[in-house]
Amino acid sequence: MPMVRFDGVSKRYPSGKEALSKVNFELERGEFAFLTGHSGAGKSTLLKLMLQMERPSKGHVYVDDDCVDTMKGSQVPYLRRKVGVVFQNHQLLFDRTVYDNVAMPLLIAGYQPAEAARRVRAALDSVGLLGYERRNPIELSGGEQQRVGIARAVVNKPQLLLADEPTGNLDPELSEEIMKLFLRFQQVGVTVLIATHDIALIERMGHRRLILEQGTLHERGAYART
Amino acid sequence: MPAPDKTDRKARTGGASAHTIRLQDRLSAWAQQHQLVAVETLMRLLTRPFGSIMTWLVIAISLTLPGAMWMTLDNLSQLSNRFQASGSMSVYLQPAVADKDAQQLLNQILGTSGVAGANYISAEQALAEFRATSGLGEALDLLPENPLPGVIVVEPELSLPQAEVIALADSLRSERRIDSVELDTAWLDRLHALLALSERIVWVMGALLALGILLVVGNTIRLSIAARVDEIRVTKLVGATNAWVRRPFLYTGLWFGMIGGLVSWILLAVGWALVSGPVADLATLYGSEYRLLPLSAGAALVLLLGAMLLGWLGAWWSVVRHLHQIEP
Numbered sequence: 001m002p003m004v005r006f007d008g009v010s011k012r013y014p015s016g017k018e019a020l021s022k023v024n025f026e027l028e029r030g031e032f033a034f035l036t037g038h039s040g041a042g043k044s045t046l047l048k049l050m051l052q053m054e055r056p057s058k059g060h061v062y063v064d065d066d067c068v069d070t071m072k073g074s075q076v077p078y079l080r081r082k083v084g085v086v087f088q089n090h091q092l093l094f095d096r097t098v099y100d101n102v103a104m105p106l107l108i109a110g111y112q113p114a115e116a117a118r119r120v121r122a123a124l125d126s127v128g129l130l131g132y133e134r135r136n137p138i139e140l141s142g143g144e145q146q147r148v149g150i151a152r153a154v155v156n157k158p159q160l161l162l163a164d165e166p167t168g169n170l171d172p173e174l175s176e177e178i179m180k181l182f183l184r185f186q187q188v189g190v191t192v193l194i195a196t197h198d199i200a201l202i203e204r205m206g207h208r209r210l211i212l213e214q215g216t217l218h219e220r221g222a223y224a225r226t
Numbered sequence: 227m228p229a230p231d232k233t234d235r236k237a238r239t240g241g242a243s244a245h246t247i248r249l250q251d252r253l254s255a256w257a258q259q260h261q262l263v264a265v266e267t268l269m270r271l272l273t274r275p276f277g278s279i280m281t282w283l284v285i286a287i288s289l290t291l292p293g294a295m296w297m298t299l300d301n302l303s304q305l306s307n308r309f310q311a312s313g314s315m316s317v318y319l320q321p322a323v324a325d326k327d328a329q330q331l332l333n334q335i336l337g338t339s340g341v342a343g344a345n346y347i348s349a350e351q352a353l354a355e356f357r358a359t360s361g362l363g364e365a366l367d368l369l370p371e372n373p374l375p376g377v378i379v380v381e382p383e384l385s386l387p388q389a390e391v392i393a394l395a396d397s398l399r400s401e402r403r404i405d406s407v408e409l410d411t412a413w414l415d416r417l418h419a420l421l422a423l424s425e426r427i428v429w430v431m432g433a434l435l436a437l438g439i440l441l442v443v444g445n446t447i448r449l450s451i452a453a454r455v456d457e458i459r460v461t462k463l464v465g466a467t468n469a470w471v472r473r474p475f476l477y478t479g480l481w482f483g484m485i486g487g488l489v490s491w492i493l494l495a496v497g498w499a500l501v502s503g504p505v506a507d508l509a510t511l512y513g514s515e516y517r518l519l520p521l522s523a524g525a526a527l528v529l530l531l532g533a534m535l536l537g538w539l540g541a542w543w544s545v546v547r548h549l550h551q552i553e554p
Contacts, residue, residue: 053554074467081465091460105464110255152464
């Protein structure tokens with residue numbers, strides 16, 4: 001069974017703008033793929049559909065065999081716990097430490113504090129930020145903040161990791177490091193989908209590419225599957 | 227094409243196998259989380275009181291008003307119970323009844339069981355008394371005849387229960403020569419009626435002030451929700467249930483109520499301390515042992531728990547109205 005399946009998905013906003021039209025694709029478990037397209041092509045909308053941050057006007061979205069768009073509101077939190085998300089603006093909270101930011105999904109999921117502490121350290125270690133626990137995210141550089149965001153996205157060991165322009169504000173070297181980080185999560189079995197318009201980077205890295213052009217999805221085969 | 231990074235710092239995440247949490251752990255984590263949120267929200271209020279001190283005071287005052295009235299009524303009804311036994315009655319005779327008949331009636335009444343004493347005041351005596359006390363002497367001279375009836379004042383035995391006093395009055399009313407019987411306990415009935423009315427007014431006022439508390443807490447919680455929109459978005463995004471998001475706000479409402487209730491206790495205690503001395507002095511002057519009672523422990527507890535419930539409800543009302551508008 002695929003991890004993600006879009007079945008004839010269209011999304012029309014109340015303004016009349018059609019963000020997506022008849023999108024079909026599948027992501028196998030453990031697959032790594034890029035989602036590209038110009039800004040406004042519908043990349044963010046497509047990601048949001050997988051978290052029920054938006055609902056499709058037509059068609060169905062399946063994540064881990066559950067139909068997301070017909071899911072009851074009370075089930076949505078449990079869907080979101082299975083999916084890690086990284087945003088361009090990283091959505092960190094500056095009124096608390098790096099540790100508290102990363103630990104948040106664990107506390108919500110009901111982990112014991114000791115177990116949560118162990119996992120937070122592991123997650124921070126995996127993004128190379130061990131020792132940053134007591135810092136405030138606001139003191140960190142853009143790249144470091146993005147890595148805190150990634151640590152928070154993976155701390156609960158999600159099956160699916162989504163990233164929306166995770167390298168949007170970073171220079172090419174940092175961007176490549178972040179991408180390598182995502183690859184490492186794929187290597188341990190996480191399904192990864194990264195939305196980006198950084199074509200040069202994607203060309204260098206290979207992998208499957210889903211291309212959105214004015215709401216329609218095209219696919220370009222992988223240069224090199226890992 | 228760069229090969230995937232395979233350094234020793236291999237990611238420790240991934241693999242769905244470690245994803246299940248035992249139910250027992252889940253429950254204890256849930257209880258721990260409640261405890262954590264309860265303590266955290268209380269500390270937040272106590273360490274930074276300036277933002278919410280107005281809310282506490284509004285709640286406290288809204289509670290103190292009905293609390294003080296309640297205390298007053300409680301005292302009045304205690305006091306009124308002491309008067310229960312004294313119930314003399316005035317028996318008004320028909321105008322045509324002559325003094326001789328009246329004397330006979332008096333003896334008859336004195337012979338009735340349950341009567342401790344009786345005293346006849348003739349129409350002439352009554353008129354003389356009225357003339358002396360009312361200052362309407364000249365006006366009374368203009369009247370063709372004495373408008374006042376003769377009266378027999380009957381003192382029932384002190385031990386006589388209220389019901390038998392009333393029965394005695396009824397039996398006197400049926401006597402042909404008697405026009406009407408007025409129980410002097412009527413004023414007591416009126417006092418009781420007045421107390422019942424006041425109690426009703428306290429409830430109505432209490433209800434209005436409770437509504438005020440709901441609005442004040444609701445508004446304060448609304449502001450604190452607005453201040454934490456980002457946090458709510460992020461928590462929902464990483465899988466917080468609505469209950470999880472609501473929890474800190476509901477506890478905050480509960481604490482608002484509790485602190486307001488405690489402050490109101492203090493205000494009521496201070497009020498009692500200020501008034502009880504003069505009341506005791508006044509009672510002593512009337513030869514009474516009466517002392518003003520403070521708010522009873524039961525009433526104080528009801529006040530505190532009621533305040534906490536109101537705070538919680540106010541928070542709930544606000545949270546239900548505003549939280550669903552905040553979605554990631």
